[in-house]
Amino acid sequence: MSTESSPFSWNFTLGRIPVVVEPSFWLVTVMFGLIGAGRDWRILVSWVGVVFVSILMHELGHALMAMSLGSKVAAIQLYSMGGLTYHDRALSRWRDVAVSAAGPLTGFLFYGLIVGVNHVVPPRGYMAQVLLAQLEWVNLWWGVINLMPVPPLDGGHIASGVLGPARQRLALWLGVITAGAITALALRLGAFYMAFMFGWMGYGCWQGLSVTKDIKPLKPTKVEEVEPDALARAWKALRAGDESEAARLGHLALSAAKPGPESNAARDLLAWVALAEGNGRAAVSQLEKVDPPQAARPFSLAMAYEATGLPERALPHALAALEKEPTEAVAALALRLLVGARRLDEAERIAREFAWKTPATRDARRADVAVARGEFGAAAALYASAFEAGGRAEDAYQAARYHAHDGQLELATEWLKRALRAGYDDFETLGQEPVLARVRSDPEIAEQLRSRGAA
The missing domain is CATH 1.25.40.10 (Tetratricopeptide repeat domain)
Incomplete structure (x- = not known):
């Protein structure tokens, strides 16, 4: 999969993992570096190098953990002094938690290694001390901030996974409260960028509360209560706009389904019911339970991740869906996500070559x-x-x-x-x-x- 998003991007590979560095990454990193560098260009150069290496290490932590759990990593993208790791399938709840935690943990280990080396070979000179301080700030303190239980930080994803699909609203409330407390503290300390960042994330959590519903565990259904052709009737009800009837029939079909394709088909239906109700998190939760994970329908995954506000995770699934079921709906989704990711050459190719x-x-x-x-x-x-x-x-x-x-x-x-x-x-x-x-x-x-x- 091509990861090129602009003619000014830097593309390379680390082993089997494509990496793309957007111009915005360098621009924002330099802007922040100028704040602390003053007139000393050496501090600025050191800062840019530390941020690049550290964030790349962080994303490699996510990528290697995802690969160890059976996912294929499509790309790592660095942009606006942040990063994203794209992998090709939904993971189970606890595996997703492990992938989220692997990034900050890699940063902590990287900083620990640097501290150990400096203990054996103490740094000499002013710039060596500056470099150590920059590594500490980016890998240790940014890692601590990133573990705060506020979506979309890694800590927010971890909290959401630990609390589970039945407590998603609690996870959002935790994000609202934590973000509010940090915003207030940052304002008191005069850390206005930190206040803005957590204020914005807290507002996003507050908005999420208006559309997020917890998934209640299903009560066991007696075999005699199962209705014939429940799954087919559920799809018919969903297309007719009757989400409640579609959900009822979908749960009945799931209760009677054999493990494997039958159960997976019922979960796919229930994911689309959740999407029709505006509950992307519930859709993702259903698709994460597909067994094996790679049997989940790529189009469903792409739609669910986009509805959850994770277009970077939706994109590889949308491109996979375009290969498996090249419908206009899939092509339009893939094109929309490519445009959002600024991968405009690929979007142009789909717009021109797809059989509309x-x-x-x-x-x-x-x-x-x-x-x-x-x-x-x-x-x-x-x-x-x-x-x-x-x-x-x-x-x-x-x-x-x-x-x-x-x-x-x-x-x-x-x-x-x-x-x-x-x-x-x-x-x-x-x-x-x-x-x-x-x-x-x-x-x-x-x-x-x-x-x-x-x-």
Whole structure:
């Protein structure tokens, strides 16, 4: 799997593990280094080297633990002074905890090794002392911070795994309380970046409480209570929008299923029920129980991880799904995740080469990639082409929007008129789009909006 995300990324391999270092990693690392380096360029160079080696060691800890538990590591990505490890399958609850803990533990061991070496060969000179202090800060204290039980830190993942699927709300409350306490302490000490970081993570946990439900253990079901064709009927109910009936039938099917493919199929259904209810964590929990883990459906895993707010874990599963079940839904998911990961060359290739059902869909997906590249004129032309091929009002609206982004106000006005004539009626979105403010003031458009009660 290619890990290239921009022409300025540095790509190399460590053994069998591809590594990509994004430009943002160097930029943010240097910015933080300048704060403490003053005018001494040696301290800045030392800081950049320490952060690079230490975070790479941290991610290698995650990667090697995942590999030891049967996963294949697709890539390590370093970005914005952080890192992500992509592996190809869901792991059981306790194995996932082990993978999360392996990163900070590797940092602690690395720092312990450095301290041991310096004990045998004491550091001499000012820069040696600086280097030791930087290694301590990044590997020891960042590791301690990373173990705080606040998602998305490793400590948050560990707490979620230890508490289990029946106590996910408790894990989020723990994150809210811990983040709030650290934010207050950081503000008191004047550590404003730390306060911002934990305040932001605490807010994310608070938002998660509104959509997260604990998974209650199932009560044993008597064989005579099992309904015939429960799984097929559950899928039918889910497609009809009746999630509660789909869940009832899915649990009945699971209670009667034999271990293996039957049980796995029922869990896949229950994962999609959880997704329909907006509970990505419950979906992941169901898929983690598939046995063996590699039998989990990649598309289901990708959707579940994306719904849980883990697009970096969703992406390798989406690409695997595209090879196994190349449907438009899978291709659209893979393209969306690639765009989010800034792997735009791969996204462009899928948009161009996938066998979309209509030229309109193909051009709209290519336009999405052009938008991500900042090529607004090209995006507008592709949305216009999609509208000509399919007549969808949304595509005409997007053509207007990106012509306006490109500074082509006359074309933007023309395309907004076409969107309105084609039936575009999301007036709330139209009214709030700042780039179309001048276009909305066109007399003909303003009159249309007034006549439809939208202005």
